Amino acid sequence: MSSIEVGGRSYETDEEGYLLNLSEWNAEVADYIAKTENIDMSDQHWEVVNFLREYFEEYQIAPAVRVLTKSIGKKLGAEKGNSEYLYGLFPYGPGKQACKIAGLPKPTGCV
Amino acid sequence: MLHIVNKSPLTSNTLDSCLSTATGGDILLIEDAVYAATRGNAVEAKLRAATGQFRVHVLLPDLDARGMGDRLIEGVLPVDYAGFVDLVASNKTCQSWL
Amino acid sequence: MSEIKKFMFVNRKAPYGTIYALESLEVVLITAAFDQDVSLMFLDDGVYQLKKGQQTKGIETKNFSPAYRALEDYDVEKLYVEKESMQARGLTEEDLLVSVTVLSRAEMGALMDEQDVVLSY
Known part of the structure; x- marks a missing residue:
């Protein structure tokens, strides 16, 4: 088990x-995790991250990249x-990186 | 005494074993056995009959988890986890029909 | 990508009491990423997996039932539910959280015979 320190709190x-x-x-x-991924969060990044949070809220799963794109x-x-567009924002994979920033589990089937 | 059943009555015979062995007292349905206490299932009549001979309880969190909270057969007594503990504590012995 | 195969997942267990339902769903989601012809069959206690209104807070277990509604996004659109299994459990199509095709047991058996791969849960 690991943890990160952000704003005096441990996660x-x-x-x-x-x-x-x-x-x-x-x-x-989210900002902190983004920095560890070398991503500077813009409105476009937030749009995807928020989309993922809403998707998870509704279906309780992090969508596969193909499903996310669609x-x-x-x-x-x-x-x-x-x-x-999505890889432009998240070069190491929108599933992997955006889910991490959104606080979601890694997408099922993403290895 | 207390008899606990945790298997679905439609895929296992543990409820039958329990009902034909137990002589009275408390029966508690937990986990997949809660389906036995839902209206419209194939063992409904059997379970209704059992409520005449036993105090039949069902663990409510397990019923709710399965989306069946609104179709509990009348005469079956819902309990929460504290009620589960009370049943175990108030009976001298307990048989789990695994 | 090699030729597309017909995969069928046969779901026969109620959710939460055992791990089968969740395991099956996870494998379905993985398989769907590989562009195969996936269909899901629900019979016996498996029909309980699709029951509306599951509330798992009380058992402190993840409620995975909303994910069945995401299957459409994964292009998994062939969901078959067995008629007699539903009837024996007092369920109708309105009790289910996704739209399904209802088949008889004989039709289910015939459908199984058509598959390249059958996965049993």
Whole structure:
């Protein structure tokens, strides 16, 4: 078990840095995790992160990248629902990195 | 005494074993056995009959988890975890029909 | 990608009492990522997996039932529920949280015969 320190508070994570307790997530922790991934959070990043949080809230799963891409396209438009756009924001994989920043578990099937 | 059943009555015969062995007292349905206490299931009549001979209890958190909280058969007594403990404490012996 | 195969998941267990239902769902979600022809069959106590209104706070277990509604996003759209199993449990299609195709036991058996891969849970 590992943990991260943000704003004087400690948050438990798994060995890869994913938050263990989803309910502890907040914007400050998101920013912190983003920095460890070398990502500077813009409005576009937040849009994807918030989308993931809503998706998880509704279905209790972190969507696979293919599903995320398709669903983003449906909700936010085709110019955002494609790999180029999403990998541009999250170079090491929108599933992996954006889920981590959103405080969600790693997508099922993502190795 | 207290008899505890935790298997679905439609895929296991443990409820039958329990009902044919027990002579009276308390029966507690937990985990997948809670389906026995829901209206419309195939063993409903058997369970209704059992409520005449036994005090039949069902663990409410398990019933709610399965989306069955609104179809509990009348005469079956819902208990929470504290009630579960009380049943165990107030009976001298307890048989779990695993 | 090699040829598409027909995968069928046969779900026969109630949720929460054992781990089978959750394990099956996770494998379904993984398999769906590989563009295969996936169908899900629910019979015997497996039909309970799709019951609406599951509230698991009291047993401190994750409620995974909302994920069945996400299957459509994964292009898993073939959900079959066995008629007699539903009837024996006092359930109707309105009690289920996703739309399904209701089949008889004989039709289920025929469907099983058509598969390339059958996964049993």
